[in-house]
Amino acid sequence: MDANAKPVTKSDVSALVALDRDVFDHADTEKHTYKSVPGLTEELVREISKQKNEPQWMLDLRLKGLHHFLRTPLPDWGPSLKKLNFDEIIYFARPDAKQDSTNWEEVPKEIKTTFDRLGIPKAEQQWLAGVGAQYDSDVVYHKIRDDLAAKGVIFEDMDVALQKYPELVKQHFMTNCIPVTDHKFIMLHAAVWSGGTFIYVPKNVKVDLPLQAYFRMNAKKGGQFEHTLIIVDEGAQLHYIEGCSAPQYNANSLHAGCVEIYVKKGARMRYSSVENWSKNTYNLNTKRGIVEENGLLEWVSAQTGSGVTMLYPCSVLKGQYAKADHISIAVAGKNQDQDTGAKVYHLAPHTSSIIRAKSISKDGGISTFRGHVKVIKGAKDAKVSVKCDALMVDAISVSNTFPYMKIMESEVDVAHEATVGKIDAEQLFYLMSRGLTEEQATQMVVAGFIEPIVKELPLEYAVELNRLIELEMESH
Amino acid sequence: MSANAFKSWTSSHSESAGQQLQDPKSWASFRRKAFASFAEKPFPPFKYGLDIRSDVSRLDWEKFFFDATPAKPFMQELGNGAVMCDFATAFREFPEEMDEYLGKQLRLSEKMEALHAAFLSSGVFIYLPAGVQLSKTIHVSSVLEKHSRIGHVLVVAEANSSASILQELKSEFPHLHEPVFDSSVLEIVAKENASIRVGRLQDFSPSNVFHHSIFRADVAANALVHMEWAEFGGEWVKSEYASSLLQSQAASSNVGVVLAAHAQQLDVHQAVRHVSPHTRSELLMRGCLDESAKCIYNGLIRMEKEAVVSQGKQACDLLLLSPLAEADPVPSLEILNSDVKCSHAATVGRLDKEKLFYIASRGVSEEVARSMVIAGFYENILAHFSMPELKAKCQSLLEGRLKLNTHTFETIERDSTQGVNA
Numbered sequence: 084m085d086a087n088a089k090p091v092t093k094s095d096v097s098a099l100v101a102l103d104r105d106v107f108d109h110a111d112t113e114k115h116t117y118k119s120v121p122g123l124t125e126e127l128v129r130e131i132s133k134q135k136n137e138p139q140w141m142l143d144l145r146l147k148g149l150h151h152f153l154r155t156p157l158p159d160w161g162p163s164l165k166k167l168n169f170d171e172i173i174y175f176a177r178p179d180a181k182q183d184s185t186n187w188e189e190v191p192k193e194i195k196t197t198f199d200r201l202g203i204p205k206a207e208q209q210w211l212a213g214v215g216a217q218y219d220s221d222v223v224y225h226k227i228r229d230d231l232a233a234k235g236v237i238f239e240d241m242d243v244a245l246q247k248y249p250e251l252v253k254q255h256f257m258t259n260c261i262p263v264t265d266h267k268f269i270m271l272h273a274a275v276w277s278g279g280t281f282i283y284v285p286k287n288v289k290v291d292l293p294l295q296a297y298f299r300m301n302a303k304k305g306g307q308f309e310h311t312l313i314i315v316d317e318g319a320q321l322h323y324i325e326g327c328s329a330p331q332y333n334a335n336s337l338h339a340g341c342v343e344i345y346v347k348k349g350a351r352m353r354y355s356s357v358e359n360w361s362k363n364t365y366n367l368n369t370k371r372g373i374v375e376e377n378g379l380l381e382w383v384s385a386q387t388g389s390g391v392t393m394l395y396p397c398s399v400l401k402g403q404y405a406k407a408d409h410i411s412i413a414v415a416g417k418n419q420d421q422d423t424g425a426k427v428y429h430l431a432p433h434t435s436s437i438i439r440a441k442s443i444s445k446d447g448g449i450s451t452f453r454g455h456v457k458v459i460k461g462a463k464d465a466k467v468s469v470k471c472d473a474l475m476v477d478a479i480s481v482s483n484t485f486p487y488m489k490i491m492e493s494e495v496d497v498a499h500e501a502t503v504g505k506i507d508a509e510q511l512f513y514l515m516s517r518g519l520t521e522e523q524a525t526q527m528v529v530a531g532f533i534e535p536i537v538k539e540l541p542l543e544y545a546v547e548l549n550r551l552i553e554l555e556m557e558s559h
Numbered sequence: 560m561s562a563n564a565f566k567s568w569t570s571s572h573s574e575s576a577g578q579q580l581q582d583p584k585s586w587a588s589f590r591r592k593a594f595a596s597f598a599e600k601p602f603p604p605f606k607y608g609l610d611i612r613s614d615v616s617r618l619d620w621e622k623f624f625f626d627a628t629p630a631k632p633f634m635q636e637l638g639n640g641a642v643m644c645d646f647a648t649a650f651r652e653f654p655e656e657m658d659e660y661l662g663k664q665l666r667l668s669e670k671m672e673a674l675h676a677a678f679l680s681s682g683v684f685i686y687l688p689a690g691v692q693l694s695k696t697i698h699v700s701s702v703l704e705k706h707s708r709i710g711h712v713l714v715v716a717e718a719n720s721s722a723s724i725l726q727e728l729k730s731e732f733p734h735l736h737e738p739v740f741d742s743s744v745l746e747i748v749a750k751e752n753a754s755i756r757v758g759r760l761q762d763f764s765p766s767n768v769f770h771h772s773i774f775r776a777d778v779a780a781n782a783l784v785h786m787e788w789a790e791f792g793g794e795w796v797k798s799e800y801a802s803s804l805l806q807s808q809a810a811s812s813n814v815g816v817v818l819a820a821h822a823q824q825l826d827v828h829q830a831v832r833h834v835s836p837h838t839r840s841e842l843l844m845r846g847c848l849d850e851s852a853k854c855i856y857n858g859l860i861r862m863e864k865e866a867v868v869s870q871g872k873q874a875c876d877l878l879l880l881s882p883l884a885e886a887d888p889v890p891s892l893e894i895l896n897s898d899v900k901c902s903h904a905a906t907v908g909r910l911d912k913e914k915l916f917y918i919a920s921r922g923v924s925e926e927v928a929r930s931m932v933i934a935g936f937y938e939n940i941l942a943h944f945s946m947p948e949l950k951a952k953c954q955s956l957l958e959g960r961l962k963l964n965t966h967t968f969e970t971i972e973r974d975s976t977q978g979v980n981a
Binding site (some may be wrong): 455473480504 | 877
């Protein structure tokens with residue numbers, strides 16, 4: 084973990100310009116050069132591929148995805164997806180903007196204002212090594228620091244990368260990591276994916292500051308299906324951050340992104356995400372990384388938005404001494420069903436994984452931890468540690484823990500523990516006796532509960548997350 | 560095979576089972592309902608999560624033979640009006656109790672539970688009148704012979720009663736050569752303030768016995784149900800030990816041990832449902848898996864909305880003694896109200912090498928050292944057994960299996976109380 088990560092204090096939080104839920108929920112006027120009719124057809128899939136001028140293999144991949152999607156039933160477990168109507172979703176909407184601009188001034192005013200409000204260009208100047216911004220189906224802006232580009236670091240819009248680095252993309256795009264037929268929403272993703280990020284960090288190059296992408300879904304009843312493919316070559320290092328938001332409409336929208344990560348020998352990768360989709364989004368996202376010998380993959384996830392989330396970042400520990408570290412926080416408020424967790428496959432000796440999941444349920448929200456850890460025969464000396472803590476703020480909320488473990492090797496150490504409880508009345512009483520209101524005291528206890536996770540995030544994100552959770556608690 | 564043996568899962572087999580039991584009208588209609596549900600569903604895959612599954616490849620549902628001879632009627636006085644009798648007798652002597660409680664904790668929508676109710680052919684009814692406290696343990700043991708069996712025990716404990724019940728399950732020979740299926744259900748109804756201990760020692764042949772079992776308890780206000788169990792035998796075993804804490808101040812404990820070897824497949828479920836306020840539960844389990852044995856552990860604490868100010872605790876520890884053994888723990892929590900204290904923990908590991916080294920350095924052979932560490936691991940959980948008879952039996956069985964000297968457990972216990980082994 085980053086030794087320089089500063090703890091977030093109350094003053095950091097108050098120093099932040101008042102962050103308003105409205106910033107995320109606000110819808111911009113829709114301006115699209117192309118917007119598909121709702122619903123999914125082969126014609127649409129061919130149209131997307133044609134508009135993007137894709138090679139034949141990519142069209143074939145899309146059609147294969149569509150073929151299987153139409154024949155695969157919805158999962159028979161997890162949150163209810165009954166209200167998700169696939170025929171109403173707009174699968175492809177291109178904003179009226181130059182695609183993939185590297186000049187912030189070229190980004191159309193409305194879109195710029197939105198990202199300005201979200202603080203994207205400001206963050207880029209201050210503390211990011213590169214940034215990308217996606218609006219509905221297209222990436223409208225992306226930029227990387229010149230010195231990193233000179234070292235061979237590639238940071239591109241996924242659509243552009245497909246044209247510029249066809250071989251590299253073809254080799255890694257939905258092949259070994261997440262195959263097209265993995266599950267229903269990956270099949271859908273394969274059929275209609277658009278935009279996203281491609282990153283390649285060459286051998287032994289250490290990217291000192293994080294790269295960031297921000298995803299914004301604006302079209303009403305829209306769907307966003309960005310594809311992120313990251314290759315961190317031997318001995319290299321990268322920290323990538325994604326942020327997501329969408330306006331609050333009355334109609335449901337759908338996010339089915341796909342993140343594939345290759346962590347090569349001795350490489351280190353940290354993937355941080357702060358997800359804040361609007362409360363009527365179905366966030367059915369898939370993230371997976373393959374970690375080679377001595378590699379390290381860290382997932383830092385904060386999940387506060389969406390109506391229904393099904394997200395279980397997965398680490399495949401393929402090489403000896405490979406490591407995975409999953410840290411997550413989920414907040415489930417009114418009408419929210421946060422079904423999150425982690426999957427880890429130990430396929431080699433001396434691999435180790437740590438899963439730390441925290442969740443907060445309030446106002447009748449449902450938070451569920453679903454874990455799947457598998458240690459195959461031969462993965463000697465594998466170490467697994469799973470720890471889940473759930474905090475329940477009121478009497479009407481729900482918290483579930485379903486940790487599945489399949490241990491096929493005897494020379495292992497596997498431990499799981501979980502606790503569920505309410506806010507400690509004694510702690511509240513103590514804080515209130517010091518002059519805090521009950522609300523302030525509750526917020527402080529919650530801040531303490533999530534602190535171990537928040538401190539793993541870069542300062543700006545930590546502040547945003549703290550503020551987001553405060554907002555959530557206030558609306559209580 | 561005797562002339563009146565059954566092989567297939569047909570409605571005539573179900574009806575014959577009813578004749579064996581001398582079903583009264585109400586049970587006969589329950590049985591028909593059960594058969595209808597059984598007939599329309601496929602056998603379950605015994606699969607959990609993504610890829611945890613019990614290996615049923617050797618389980619051939621068409622291979623089992625059932626005996627159609629009616630059980631001998633009996634009625635045993637247990638003192639102070641408490642009785643134990645067979646189901647046919649119970650249907651006559653306790654029609655109201657049988658009607659109200661028998662099979663009521665079964666879910667007929669589940670194939671295996673519908674099977675049990677549809678083909679049930681023998682049962683033992685235990686009735687404890689209000690206020691009766693029995694000091695002597697009630698035995699409901701049975702020996703599995705060459706025929707498959709669908710057996711049931713119903714315990715109705717009226718208010719303020721208390722008793723200990725021990726069920727020992729064995730097979731006629733240590734190793735059976737023909738496949739035998741055993742479906743065993745034990746239902747407990749513990750009314751206000753009752754205190755019931757139920758022990759189970761399952762030591763079937765590790766080959767050719769396919770055992771499906773359910774222990775369920777409905778626990779009323781202030782009542783207490785202890786379940787203490789050991790699963791040692793069976794080629795394929797699916798066992799559930801569950802209680803529902805229905806009224807306030809109800810409590811249950813559920814403590815189990817497992818030892819499996821050969822190619823044994825165990826699928827153990829421990830569950831508790833907190834329905835009312837101020838309820839308490841504890842689920843504990845420990846097991847060792849040797850050779851190519853496999854154990855799935857499904858633990859579940861469910862706290863319903865109304866179960867405020869309740870406490871639940873669960874712990875499961877499994878040791879893998881052989882490179883071919885497998886452990887798949889799934890300790891789940893479903894918490895629907897915030898005013899509870901709930902925790903669970905599960906570990907899977909190997910024998911502590913430092914402990915082994917320490918003991919071996921005292922001049923003990925490696926094999927003995929290993930057995931002693933395993934015995935220590937079990938002693939920790941056997942200490943939670945409150946039925947001395949069951950505890951002693953488990954200890955001597957473990958001593959035999961682990962090739963330990965007799966009285967090893969006694970020595971460990973004595974040493975640990977004296978702080979030698981602390």
